[in-house]
Amino acid sequence: MNPSIQDPLPGIDQFRLDGQVALVTGGTKGLGLAMASGLASAGTNVALVSRNLDEAEQQATQIASQYGVHAIGLAADVTCEEACSLMVHDCRDRLGEIDILINNAGINIRGPVDELSLADFESVLATNVRGPWLSTRAVIPGMKERKSGRIIHIASTLGLIGLSNRTPYASSKGAVVQLTRAMALEFAPWNITCNAICPGPFLTEMNYSIANSPEALATIVGATALNRWGELREIQGAAIFLASRASSYMTGSMLVVDGGWTAR
Numbered sequence: 001m002n003p004s005i006q007d008p009l010p011g012i013d014q015f016r017l018d019g020q021v022a023l024v025t026g027g028t029k030g031l032g033l034a035m036a037s038g039l040a041s042a043g044t045n046v047a048l049v050s051r052n053l054d055e056a057e058q059q060a061t062q063i064a065s066q067y068g069v070h071a072i073g074l075a076a077d078v079t080c081e082e083a084c085s086l087m088v089h090d091c092r093d094r095l096g097e098i099d100i101l102i103n104n105a106g107i108n109i110r111g112p113v114d115e116l117s118l119a120d121f122e123s124v125l126a127t128n129v130r131g132p133w134l135s136t137r138a139v140i141p142g143m144k145e146r147k148s149g150r151i152i153h154i155a156s157t158l159g160l161i162g163l164s165n166r167t168p169y170a171s172s173k174g175a176v177v178q179l180t181r182a183m184a185l186e187f188a189p190w191n192i193t194c195n196a197i198c199p200g201p202f203l204t205e206m207n208y209s210i211a212n213s214p215e216a217l218a219t220i221v222g223a224t225a226l227n228r229w230g231e232l233r234e235i236q237g238a239a240i241f242l243a244s245r246a247s248s249y250m251t252g253s254m255l256v257v258d259g260g261w262t263a264r
Contacts, residue, residue, distance in 0.1 A: 014246040018043030021095045022243065023088070025049040025078050025135055026105030028059045030204035031154065031235050035102055038236030039243055040067040044100065047091040049074045070095055078105045078131030088138040100150045100243045101139050103132035108169045121168045128172035132179060136194075140187065149192040152242050153180050157200040157258045163219070173198075177254060184252030193251040195242050200258025203229035225260025 022039045026032040027048035036046045040063050048063070048071065050056040056073025064071040072094050076087035091098055106128045109120045132153050143149030158166055159173030176196060183194040201207065201220045207229075221229055238257050241247050256262055 010245070015240055015244045016043055017100075017240070017244055020044050020099040020243075021047070021091070021097060022100035022102065023047045023049065023091050023098050023135075023139065024102040024104055025076075025131065027102075028052070028055045028073075031199060031202060031232065032102070032104040033059060034232040034235050035104065035239035036071075037063055037067070038240050039100065040069045040071065041236075042240050042244070043069065044243070045070040045095050047072050047074055047095060049076050049078070049087055049105070051075060051077055078103075078135055079126040081134055084131075084134040084138045087135070088142075092142065097142050097146060098139050099143075099148065100152065101135060102152045102154065102239065102243075103135055104154045105131050106154065106172075108166075110165050110169070112165055113167055116168065121171075124168035125172050125175070128169070129175045129179065132176060136183065140192070143187075143192050144190045147191045149187075149190075150243050150247075151183060151187070151192065151194040152239065153194070153196040155180065155196040155198045155254060157198050157256065157261050159196075159198060160254065160256070160262055180254065181252045188251060193242075193247065195247065195250055195253045195255060197235070197238050197242065198254050198256045198258065199230065199235060200224060200256070200261045201229050202232065202235065204232075223261050223264065224258065225263055228259065230257065230259055 022044045024032050024036040027036045028050040036048055040046050048056045048060050053075035060071040060073040074087055074090055076083045109124050136151055153176050155176040156173035158170040159177040180194055180196040187194055238255050
């Protein structure tokens, strides 16, 4: 049926998230906190997950005060199967069924292949790949039961292109890209979408140590069309969009927010 004047399109209302519940791993700093705050501004009740409970609770209190939503802090190691199950149970018990999962927890260990240890490589893959898989597995039964849900993985521009001295991180984020596609196909019959955000160079704590290095200025920031680091506010729109009804016909997509890096 074609929309008419008597049946207007929803427009900006599609981006409202009033009363929904979001679980955000790695949600107490950087991109995770920015995305959680963005969802809260659209009316979402949020659970912020960190390994540090005090930090998670402090940030949750601030979000609740600022946006007038319910917000809680949870402690969990997303590489641990039992911890992910408890994390989801606690979130449901305190906030209700989970509508949105943002798998943001991640680490990066840089260096040449021959100077990195196997433990370095495996620790990055454990957090960046096993973590999203375990967290998603823990929330998906509830979403299937309600035939509704939004899974948002945080991949990276480095899941799409290469960069030297980043083999653990690039490998893990490439895996997240494929994880997103496979999960999108698997969950579609239950009206559950699975998409990924691929951030470019954002100036987060993960990047402070290299922010002003010649390599970063030349090969990272200098590689973007906008020739600068991304600002935290610039990730919020992508998260709100993928969490909302506005993205209901998107699944298995990589939403690139990279200042034009991959356009070159």
